[in-house]
Structure formats: C-alpha cells, structure tokens
Amino acid sequence: MKIEVKKNILARNDTAAAENRERLSHQGVCMINLMASPGAGKTSVIMKAIESLSDRYAMAVIEGDIASEIDSLAIEAMNIPALQINTGGSCHLTASMISSALDHLDLDSLDLVIVENVGNLVCPAEFDLGETGRVMIASITEGHDKPHKYPTIFKEVDAILVNKIDLLPYCDFDMASFHQVVEGLNPDGAVIELSCKDGYGTDDWCGWIETAITEIKTRLSS
Amino acid sequence: MHEYAITESILEIVQTEAVEAGARRVDEVKVVIGELSSFAESSIEFYFEELSRGTVAEGACLVFEKLEANAECCACGSGFRPRNAFYSCPACGSRLFELKRGKELYIDSIEVE
Numbered sequence: 001m002k003i004e005v006k007k008n009i010l011a012r013n014d015t016a017a018a019e020n021r022e023r024l025s026h027q028g029v030c031m032i033n034l035m036a037s038p039g040a041g042k043t044s045v046i047m048k049a050i051e052s053l054s055d056r057y058a059m060a061v062i063e064g065d066i067a068s069e070i071d072s073l074a075i076e077a078m079n080i081p082a083l084q085i086n087t088g089g090s091c092h093l094t095a096s097m098i099s100s101a102l103d104h105l106d107l108d109s110l111d112l113v114i115v116e117n118v119g120n121l122v123c124p125a126e127f128d129l130g131e132t133g134r135v136m137i138a139s140i141t142e143g144h145d146k147p148h149k150y151p152t153i154f155k156e157v158d159a160i161l162v163n164k165i166d167l168l169p170y171c172d173f174d175m176a177s178f179h180q181v182v183e184g185l186n187p188d189g190a191v192i193e194l195s196c197k198d199g200y201g202t203d204d205w206c207g208w209i210e211t212a213i214t215e216i217k218t219r220l221s222s
Numbered sequence: 223m224h225e226y227a228i229t230e231s232i233l234e235i236v237q238t239e240a241v242e243a244g245a246r247r248v249d250e251v252k253v254v255i256g257e258l259s260s261f262a263e264s265s266i267e268f269y270f271e272e273l274s275r276g277t278v279a280e281g282a283c284l285v286f287e288k289l290e291a292n293a294e295c296c297a298c299g300s301g302f303r304p305r306n307a308f309y310s311c312p313a314c315g316s317r318l319f320e321l322k323r324g325k326e327l328y329i330d331s332i333e334v335e
Contacts, residue, residue: 001243002333003332006331
C-alpha cells in the first residue's frame with residue numbers, strides 16, 4: 001500500500017526556528033548566529049563585541065560546543081550571561097536547543113544574543129536557529145580558497161568577518177581573489193576585515209551589530 | 223555528518239505514518255532532494271540502516287528522487303537552472319537570483335504492508 005506523505009524532513013527544526021524568530025522579534029531582541037571553523041576566532045570576536053558594546057546594550061551569549069565549558073566561562077568572566085550547550089557529538093546547534101536556552105534568558109531586558117555555533121563550515125549552515133542575523137568568520141590562516149570549498153555558508157550569511165588580518169604578511173592569502181569569489185557568491189553580504197589581536201576593524205564589526213540591533217528595535221516600534 | 227539528524231527526522235516521520243496506517247512493515251521510502259541541497263544520499267542510507275534496526279522501517283529501501291533547480295534572475299527576470307552556488311544568470315550575467323526550487327528535502331511517499 002502506498003501512503004502519500006509529502007512532509008518536509010526539516011519541518012520540526014523549521015517550525016522551532018520560526019517560533020524562536022517570532023519570540024525574539026516580539027521582544028525586540030537581535031540574535032546573531034555566528035558560524036566558523038574550529039579556531040577561526042569565534043569566541044574572540046564575541047569578546048571584542050562585548051568589550052565595545054556591553055556598556056550600551058544588554059547582551060547574552062549562547063555557546064555551542066561538542067564538549068567543555070571553556071567558552072562560556074570566558075564569557076562569564078566578562079560579566080555577561082553565558083549559557084553552554086554541549087551537543088555531545090552533534091556537529092551543529094538546532095532550533096530546539098536554542099529555544100530551551102532562550103527559556104533561561106531574561107529576554108525582556110536583553111538587546112542582543114550572540115550564538116556561537118559548533119565549529120564547522122558545513123552542518124550549521126543547514127539548520128535555521130531562528131536568528132535575526134547570520135554571520136560567519138573566515139580567518140587568514142584557513143586560506144583564501146574556502147569560499148570555493150564551502151560555498152553554501154558563504155552564500156547564506158549576512159556578513160563575513162575576515163579575522164586574523166594581522167597575520168596577512170605571514171600567510172599566502174590572496175585577499176583580492178577572496179573578495180572576488182565572495183562578491184560573486186554573496187553580492188549583498190558585508191565583508192569586514194578585522195584582527196582580534198590588535199583591534200583593527202572591530203569598530204566596523206560592532207557597527208554592523210549596532211545596525212542589526214537598531215533594525216530589530218525599529219521594526220518592533222513601527 | 224548533519225545527515226544523522228536528517229535521518230532521525232526521516233525515521234520519525236516514517237514511523238508515525240506507518241503506525242497510523244497500521245502497517246506491519248515499510249518496504250520503501252521515497253525521498254525528494256533538491257539538486258542544490260547539500261545532503262549526501264549515501265550518508266542518509268548508512269544512518270537509516272543503523273537507526274531503523276528493530277523498528278517497523280527496518281529493511282526498507284530508500285529511493286531518492288532529485289529535483290531540478292530553478293531560479294529567477296532578480297535583474298532581468300529570466301528563469302534558469304543554476305547548477306551550483308557560483309552560478310550567474312545566463313541571459314544577463316547577474317549573480318542576484320531567487321532560487322525557486324532546488325533545496326527541497328521531503329518524504330514524498332512510503333510503501334507499506
């Protein structure tokens with residue numbers, strides 16, 4: 001006997017993501033899903049945002065890792081609420097994991113939640129978390145060819161941070177080629193060069209976040 | 223590796239449908255995948271064999287149907303089939319296009335006994 005099913009396999013995640021997005025929009029909270037390879041500088045980039053923005057905006061961080069609390073402890077040391085999700089082997093965060101994490105945050109008093117996804121350039125791009133903005137990091141040490149190899153994530157983010165720009169003189173990273181390929185994949189995406197080591201470009205990164213926060217607040221009030 | 227989570231969802235949907243229909247066994251699961259989706263069929267098959275053990279879907283054959291991609295150019299409005307993420311409109315060369323089809327992932331039907 002044949003049964004017509006016609007059901008989206010990602011439906012459960014998509015439904016949970018839509019609920020998260022609705023909840024955040026309703027509260028006027030900006031949530032950034034930050035994705036990158038292991039070691040690209042996700043936690044450092046978040047810490048730079050905390051240094052620059054936490055005096056003006058109420059922030060919280062959700063840390064996704066397969067194991068350990070190293071990242072959430074580093075964020076808590078900066079007096080910012082941090083929730084650690086240990087996926088226990090899973091290569092990405094899901095919308096329902098974020099939903100449970102949001103239950104533990106006081107959304108009424110928050111302006112910004114940054115989600116640090118599990119270090120991976122493939123799987124996180126496929127799972128909508130209900131974020132209001134998607135950001136990825138490509139670091140200089142990874143090489144300029146990564147947009148060729150992982151086009152989906154480069155195509156689907158709102159901003160690409162090129163981190164560890166201070167290491168440019170020591171690496172064979174072809175910046176012109178990188179920009180050209182990224183522009184072709186994602187003409188609307190912002191590309192921000194920065195260094196968490198010396199602070200270069202962190203104003204641009206934080207400016208991008210502020211614009212994202214303002215957009216959410218404006219949408220709420222209109 | 224994200225196919226593990228996908229396969230769990232496939233199995234959940236298949237089990238629910240099979241139980242509702244009072245089926246003893248699932249023979250076939252037809253999965254439709256858009257040609258630009260980044261899910262590997264061989265990985266889904268591998269996980270399905272492992273995860274379905276001891277369930278009503280054990281031994282079921284997975285049949286994949288590829289769905290051709292289709293896009294509409296944001297600049298000139300012409301329709302075309304983008305073959306990958308680097309594609310541009312063959313009519314005007316614009317890289318801005320709206321994907322109408324090609325990233326689907328759904329269960330079309332199941333065959334049960």
